Amino acid sequence: MIKTNKDKLVIQSVQGKIHHPLGKNYRISTDGEPRILPATGGITYNVHVGDSAFGFEWDHVEPSVSIRNETKAENDAMMNLACPGNTAKVVSGDAKGAIGYVLGGHGGIEHTIIEFSDEAMDKMAIEDKILIKTHGQGLKLIDYPEIHMTGIDPKVFSRIQIEEKNGKIIFPVVCKVPAVLMGSGIGSANGHSGDYDIMTQDKDTIKKLGIDKLKFGDFVLLEDCDNTFGRGYLKGAVTIGLVIHSDCIKAGHGPGVATFMSCKKPLIEAKIDSSSNIKNYVNI
Known part of the structure; x- marks a missing residue:
C-alpha cells in the first residue's frame, strides 16, 4: 500500500x-x-x-x-x-x-x-x-515527493488498487486524454479548486480515444498536463482527475475534470480499467 x-x-x-x-x-x-x-x-x-x-x-x-x-x-x-x-x-x-x-x-x-x-x-x-x-488537503505520498496531491479523501484513495513499479505508480483509469483536448479552465492559477474541460467538438477523435464512453465519477489520466500549481501544458507531466459534469454544446467545453494528483515528471502511468469510478471506492 x-x-x-x-x-x-x-x-x-x-x-x-x-x-x-x-x-x-x-x-x-x-x-x-x-x-x-x-x-x-x-x-x-x-x-x-x-x-x-x-x-x-x-x-x-x-x-x-x-x-x-x-x-x-x-x-x-x-x-x-x-x-x-x-x-x-x-x-x-x-x-x-x-x-x-x-x-x-x-x-x-x-x-x-x-x-x-x-x-x-x-x-x-x-x-x-x-x-x-x-478531509484530504495536505495529503502527501511519502515515497513520491514529486507527485503533488491536490485533494482527494484519503480513505477513498487508500481503496484504489494503485500499483508501484520501478519508482512509478500505476493508476487505474478509464481512458487517457491528450493535452490538446483540454480546453475551458486551462491557464487557471489554481490546480486545487474547480475543474477544466475535455473539448469534444472533434467527434471522431473523442470516439477513437473512448472519451465518449466516460461516466460521471470516472477516473482519467491527462497526458502532458501539469496541474501542480495551476493548469497548463508541460511535456511529460501527468495528471489524474475524475469527471464531474456533463458534455457541453459550447466551443472549448466538454466533460469537466476535477484533478487531484499531478506530477511534472512521468512518474504516473495508466492502467486501463473501465470500472475505475469513484462510486466503487466510496463506502457510504
Whole structure:
C-alpha cells in the first residue's frame, strides 16, 4: 500500500446551500445553433455518478445536487477544502440526516457537487443546508515527493488498487486524454479548486480515444498536463482527475475534470480499467 501522511490531516467542516439553477440567454453550439438547455445547479433528479456524461440534451449539467455558499470567502474555502469522496450530510429540511459524498468542485459557477440517493433527493428543496467533513488537503505520498496531491479523501484513495513499479505508480483509469483536448479552465492559477474541460467538438477523435464512453465519477489520466500549481501544458507531466459534469454544446467545453494528483515528471502511468469510478471506492 502506498504510504501517506493521512494521520496528519485535519478534518474540518464547511457548509453550503442547494443552489438554484441560474437563468441564461441562448447557448450557442459549435454549429452555431442557439439552444435553451438545462445546465448548472439545483437538484438533478435523473443524473447520478456512474451515468454517462454524454447523450442527454444538456450543457454543463452537474449530477445529483449542487451547493454553494453565497459568502465568497466561505465558498472559496469549500471549493478548496472539499475533496472527492468526502462525506456530506443534509442538516436542514425534510431530508435532514441524509448522507452523501462529494464528487468535486465545478469552477466558474463555483459549485460543489454532491451525490445523494434518489430517496434523499426527493425530500430536498432549494436552499437546504448541507455540511461536508472536508478531509484530504495536505495529503502527501511519502515515497513520491514529486507527485503533488491536490485533494482527494484519503480513505477513498487508500481503496484504489494503485500499483508501484520501478519508482512509478500505476493508476487505474478509464481512458487517457491528450493535452490538446483540454480546453475551458486551462491557464487557471489554481490546480486545487474547480475543474477544466475535455473539448469534444472533434467527434471522431473523442470516439477513437473512448472519451465518449466516460461516466460521471470516472477516473482519467491527462497526458502532458501539469496541474501542480495551476493548469497548463508541460511535456511529460501527468495528471489524474475524475469527471464531474456533463458534455457541453459550447466551443472549448466538454466533460469537466476535477484533478487531484499531478506530477511534472512521468512518474504516473495508466492502467486501463473501465470500472475505475469513484462510486466503487466510496463506502457510504
